[in-house]
Amino acid sequence: MFFSSHYILSARVLLVISNDDAMTWGTIIDWIIKNGIPVAIIVLGAVLIYHIAGFIIKRMVLGYTKRRANRVDVENEEQKKRAVTLGSFIKSVVLVVIIIAVLILVLNLMGVNLAVVLGSLGIVALGISLAMQGLIKDFINGFFIIIDDYYHIGDIVTIAGRNGTVERIDLRKTTLRDQSGVVHIIPNSLVDVSSNETRGFSRINLDITVGYGEDLNIAINTINDVCAELSRDFTWKSMLLSAPHVLRVEVLGDYGINIKIVGDTRPGAHSAVMGELRLRLKNEFDKRHIEIPWPTHKIYFGNKA
Numbered sequence: 001m002f003f004s005s006h007y008i009l010s011a012r013v014l015l016v017i018s019n020d021d022a023m024t025w026g027t028i029i030d031w032i033i034k035n036g037i038p039v040a041i042i043v044l045g046a047v048l049i050y051h052i053a054g055f056i057i058k059r060m061v062l063g064y065t066k067r068r069a070n071r072v073d074v075e076n077e078e079q080k081k082r083a084v085t086l087g088s089f090i091k092s093v094v095l096v097v098i099i100i101a102v103l104i105l106v107l108n109l110m111g112v113n114l115a116v117v118l119g120s121l122g123i124v125a126l127g128i129s130l131a132m133q134g135l136i137k138d139f140i141n142g143f144f145i146i147i148d149d150y151y152h153i154g155d156i157v158t159i160a161g162r163n164g165t166v167e168r169i170d171l172r173k174t175t176l177r178d179q180s181g182v183v184h185i186i187p188n189s190l191v192d193v194s195s196n197e198t199r200g201f202s203r204i205n206l207d208i209t210v211g212y213g214e215d216l217n218i219a220i221n222t223i224n225d226v227c228a229e230l231s232r233d234f235t236w237k238s239m240l241l242s243a244p245h246v247l248r249v250e251v252l253g254d255y256g257i258n259i260k261i262v263g264d265t266r267p268g269a270h271s272a273v274m275g276e277l278r279l280r281l282k283n284e285f286d287k288r289h290i291e292i293p294w295p296t297h298k299i300y301f302g303n304k305a
Contacts, residue, residue, distance in 0.1 A: 038109055046102045053094045057087050088153065089146045092170055134189055135172070141188035142171035150194050156202075156268055158195040160186045165268075198267035204244050206274050208281060209256035211291035216257065219290055220246050223259060226280045236276060239269040244277060256293040 144150075146169060151157045155166050157176070162184045164176030174191060176184040210219045223246050230236050231243035244263030251258040265273050285292055 039106055042102055042105050042109075046098050050095060050098055053098075054091055057090050057094070088169065089171075134187070137189040138172045138187045141191055142169070142173075145169065145174070145188060145191060145194075146171075150191070151196050151199075154268075155199065156197040158197075159193070160190040162186060197270075200267070201241055201264045202267050202270035204261060204263040204265060204270050204274055204277070206244075206261040206277065207250055207258045208261060209253065209258050209293060210285075211256055211293040214257075214290055216249065216259075218288070220259060222284055222288055222290060223261060223281065226284050227261065227263070227277070230273075230277060230280060236273065239265050239273055241265060244273070255295050 151159075151166055151169075151174075153166050153169060156164070157166055159174065159176070162176055162178065164178035164182075164184060166174060167177050167183070168175040171188070173188060174186050176186065178184065208223060210216070227244040227246075231240055241264040244261050247260045247262045249257060250260040261277070263273075282292070284290075
């Protein structure tokens with residue numbers, strides 16, 4: 001029913017465009033010959049305006065970043081990512097506005113009665129809105145994601161069960177790339193809960209297991225020594241906001257004792273820092289003969305006869 005009414009309305013619009021005469025290839029060619037130059041000027045002007053708007057938006061974004069910049073580098077990074085996200089969103093909105101303006105100008109040049117066309121399009125838009133409620137929800141959620149600042153381009157997030165780095169945000173979808181390089185395109189309507197791993201800072205949350213036969217004081221001192229050495233290393237100290245350290249004995253496990261290490265890093269640097277920390281701890285444990293246990297099983301064969 002909806003599609004039949006859509007075709008009827010489309011036919012009405014074509015009749016209006018052709019001034020109640022059947023649209024033919026001949027009339028189309030005659031119209032292009034007569035109005036081709038004005039249409040070309042409109043299109044070229046729209047392209048020029050879009051590029052000028054992009055330049056102005058970029059300058060505004062840079063000004064916004066400088067005004068909001070703080071002495072804390074982490075906040076500077078947050079403002080930069082926020083500015084990039086807003087700039088991308090504003091440019092997409094400007095593009096839509098320019099396309100609509102070009103269509104109106106071209107239709108006006110064709111002598112179309114815009115009131116009739118807009119009325120017909122309004123009825124069509126109502127039918128489309130009923131048939132495409134999911135898409136409308138995408139747009140609404142996308143608007144609030146950007147305005148409420150859920151996440152930025154470059155953030156590491158988990159949304160709709162997928163984890164990855166945000167590569168693109170627009171009104172309809174969010175694009176993530178995970179650690180395997182797989183791209184996930186997620187409709188904004190599915191973003192009901194978002195978990196951001198890089199807002200402001202990232203955190204080292206690492207458990208190291210030592211054997212029950214080890215002296216815990218020696219193990220803890222060894223871990224803190226390795227953490228202190230890492231925080232003094234020129235390559236790694238720039239990634240750290242606070243030196244990693246032992247927080248507590250976390251768990252008396254089935255086959256070893258878990259010791260929790262915590263610390264804060266720059267956004268997104270926690271994985272690299274934890275990888276380096278594991279490497280250094282393994283090497284130091286080997287030097288000091290501290291056991292890192294692994295699961296073992298005892299097999300009982302029953303009483304001997």
